[in-house]
Amino acid sequence: MTNVQIINKSKHELPGYSTEHSAGMDLRANIDGAIILKPLQRVLIPTGLFIQLPEGHEAQIRPRSGLAAKFGVTVLNTPGTIDADYRGEIKVILVNLSNDDFVINDGERICQMVIAQYTKANLLEVEILEDSVRGSGGFGHTGTN
Numbered sequence: 001m002t003n004v005q006i007i008n009k010s011k012h013e014l015p016g017y018s019t020e021h022s023a024g025m026d027l028r029a030n031i032d033g034a035i036i037l038k039p040l041q042r043v044l045i046p047t048g049l050f051i052q053l054p055e056g057h058e059a060q061i062r063p064r065s066g067l068a069a070k071f072g073v074t075v076l077n078t079p080g081t082i083d084a085d086y087r088g089e090i091k092v093i094l095v096n097l098s099n100d101d102f103v104i105n106d107g108e109r110i111c112q113m114v115i116a117q118y119t120k121a122n123l124l125e126v127e128i129l130e131d132s133v134r135g136s137g138g139f140g141h142t143g144t145n
């Protein structure tokens with residue numbers, strides 16, 4: 001468990017984990033009424049939430065699989081990154097990849113937020129990299145089955 005300070009300026013309750021081992025907590029849209037998202041349209045949805053993460057942590061904004069599978073609605077920049085030094089409102093970029101309009105209602109759970117640790121890299125510039133079995137093979141080079 002990691003302590004994360006949060007200011008809730010939304011009309012809704014604090015987000016929480018739905019089950020004991022849920023990795024993410026669902027975030028709700030904090031909007032007036034509803035927004036209609038047309039096919040291929042994207043929208044920046046406010047949450048009314050402001051967090052302060054401990055150093056070495058990020059919050060990832062990820063899609064909800066139910067919205068993706070049933071309605072073709074996903075987080076465009078997934079995983080969105082909330083930096084530890086960000087003090088602004090968490091906003092969510094949703095896109096409608098279906099052929100039908102999608103209605104986002106105030107209070108609807110639109111994405112999930114996963115708190116994660118990261119490490120920072122100290123880049124060491126060199127001339128040669130160590131050999132490996134894979135070498136420069138990638139992008140399907142091991143086959144498809």
Ligand SMILES: O=c1ccn([C@H]2C[C@H](O)[C@@H](COP(=O)(O)OP(=O)(O)OP(=O)(O)O)O2)c(=O)[nH]1
Binds near residue numbers: 077082089
């Ligand atoms: O889905 C997102 C992604 C980002 N942010 C906020 C928090 C994050 O710390 C900040 C910057 O995000 P990012 O680095 O992804 O965006 P950028 O386009 O590189 O903007 P900047 O130049 O401000 O870093 O925007 C959100 O509220 N929602």
Ligand SMILES: [Mg+2]
């Ligand atoms: Mg950035």
